[in-house]
Amino acid sequence: MKKLTILAALLFLTAAFPYESQSQGVPSPYTPRLQTMFTGLSRPVLIRGANDGTKRLFILQQTGLIRVVQPGETSPTDFLNLSSKIAVPVSGGDERGLLGLAFHPQYAANGKFYVNYTRAGDGATVIAEYRASAANPNQGDPATERILLVIPQPFSNHNGGMMNFGADGYLYIGMGDGGSSNDPGGRAQNPAQLLGKVLRIDINVPAGSTVQYLIPPTNPFTGAGSVRCDAGSTSNGNTCQEIWTIGMRNPWRWSFDRATNQMWLADVGQNAIEEVNIISTGGGNYGWRVYEGTSCTGNDPGLCNPANYIMPAFEYTHSSGRCSVTGGYVYRGTLGSLPAGAYTYADYCSGEIWYRQNGQTVLVQDTPRFVVSFGEDDDGEIYVCYSNGQIDKIVRAKASADFDGDLKTDVSVFRPSTGAWYVLHSSNNTFRAQSFGLTGDIPAPEDFDGDNITDIGVFRPSTGLWYYFRSSDSTWGVIQFGSNGDVPAAGDYDGDAKADITVFRPSTGVWYTLRSSDNAVSIVQFGLNGDQPTAGDYDGDGKYDIALWRPSDGVWYRLNSSNNRFAAIAFGLPADIPAHGDFDGDGRADPAVFRPSTGVWYILRSTGGFQASQWGIDGDIPTTGDYDRDGKDDIAVYRPSSAVWYVSQSSNGAFFAAQFGISEDLPAPRYDKP
Secondary structure (H helix, E strand, O other), X not given: OOOEEXXXXXXXXXXXXXXXXXXXXXXXXXXXXXXXXXXXXXOEEEEEOOOOOXXXXXXXXXXXXXXXXXXXXXXXXXXXXOOOXXXXXXXXXXXXXXXEEEEOOOHHHHOEEEEEEEEOOOOOEEEEEEEEOOOOOOOEEEXXXXXXXXXXXXOOOOOOOOEEEOOOOOEEEEOOOOOOOOOOOOOOOOOOEOOOEEEEEEOOOOOOOOOOOEOOOOOOOOOOOEEOOOOOEOOEOEEEOOEEEEOOOOOXXXXXXXXXXXXXXXXXXXXXXXXXXXXXXXXXXXXXXXXXXXXXXOOOHHHOOHHHOOOOOEEEEOOOOOOOEEEEEEOOOOOOOOOOOOXXXXXXXXXXXEEEEOOEEEEEEEOOOOEEEEEEOOOOOEEEEEOOOXXXXXXXXXXXXXXXXXXXXXXXXXXXXXXXXXXXXXXXXXXXXXXXOOOOOEEOOEOOOOOOOOEEEEEEOOOOEEEEEOOOOOOEEEEEOOOOOOEEOOEOOOOXXXXXXEEEEOOOOEEEEEOOOOOOEEEEEOOOOOOEEOOEOOOOOOOOEEEEEEXXXXXXXXXXXXXXXXXXXXXXXXXXEEOOEOOOOOOOOEOEEEEOOOOEEEEEOOOOOEEEEEOOOOOOEEOOEOOOOOOOOEEEEEEOOOOEXXXXXXXXXXXXXXXXXXXXXXXXXXXXXX
């Protein structure tokens, strides 16, 4: 038996209220959420973009396979299979395999990419160049392998594996100390060894060169007594010219900050301390095996002088089941998933994922999984890889018609006869009444100021004016954009976490969008007279797609923002009401219709599967929203005849009913989503 809860029985018949009877809540612009993107993969250890303009994602699997995902798609295809070349990991804790992937800065033109793998037979680290197939850009060509560097490995662990191109165009390679424990060979402090270092090489060799890479002239160890170490080492007393930094234990995952070019390097500790270093220049010694974090290890007590080493930016201990740091990225994306400049990292064993900014650490989520790696796409959005074959994306948690910033949809109405708004805040059950609008206005509440709180807004067809009340500073704005007969369809079309003022003109089938990111106007011909706008993020790229539903034939039409591809899906009947939403929590809007004649909802989930649910009666208005804060939209209706809201919660199968409004009112969630 489902639980019925009457949350409120409030009926207000006039607009004679103060300007605002209750505060609207505290903004929560940086409340991140983990959104599952891929499952069923075999030991994913990295996901990244190629920065070639295609917006593809490349997934590195430790067992030897590189896979590629097209923008807007959910199923990867094989890009390059190197499983026959690598020392295949044989257990969950085996650190060998295909470990690193980096794309040439001019990949779009030359198709060159670089991999880091441990070689079958002897387990040596191999840095190799490959090219994409000339005939098919979604295939790597195995015949193009050019081996740049081979570094012998004395043990199976501490191989490092991460590679990145710096802003200087050089390839940086993270090398572990060669393994076992406590660096028994003292390799990390030995400048005659490439193990336990960060390396920097120039892969752009001239045609006909007798060497596979060049030494950048500004490398810090190129003076007297230095030599190339093509074989991984030189005789003791000499120094390898490839070295950028010294004293690393196992720099498994590290990255460059896109804005500052600083290297954020997470170095896995031994038994007590995990550390993260910020590296701006080469030549530094970061302590291992003399230091673990800021503590002397006792391995070389006579060398424990902190003045001789660079201490980590921050560290943490092996408390609460923590064991191994997994380095991430400094967030520079545009979707507002995290604060700009926040650094993400995790602990492999505890499953905790954090971000750190201004010396403060914030828990994103304590997951029940082993966190293997992070990844970054071309737009700077961040992903998380787990040992169970799952990849999540860090996204900005949000809900439609969320007027108090608690990430729940609020029960709310606009009263056309008085131009008043009434909101029941889900955070504290307080009531808000605000006069904002006139008779004939079309409610258009959206987050226009980017603070993660829905702003009250209206579109006035008679004048083509938009009015919106900013929740961030309690000021209001007005913009002339549109004409009589236009349908408001505001949403975040440019991915800057702010709603863009948008109208669909039925008479011409044209969409007009005023982008908040650059104040430019976008004009797109898409639709016919009689179509109903159903804009939303159907391809999961964090941007609204132009979309509509055609009642005459029950077909959904959309234009994906991720790849500009057109899609058409027959789903519904002429008398249905479109009620799209993200019902499965995967970040993609699902086509859905409410059939008034039967009170049945039909949902086509983007993750697969069709759902039919009896919820409502003829005359009800669908009010899809996330009322329970689980990241999934809930089936909901507003019944004008009784002014009662009925919500079926996706989180627990329970439902609630709330009396709020009068028969003439327009429910805000219905209009928050065009």
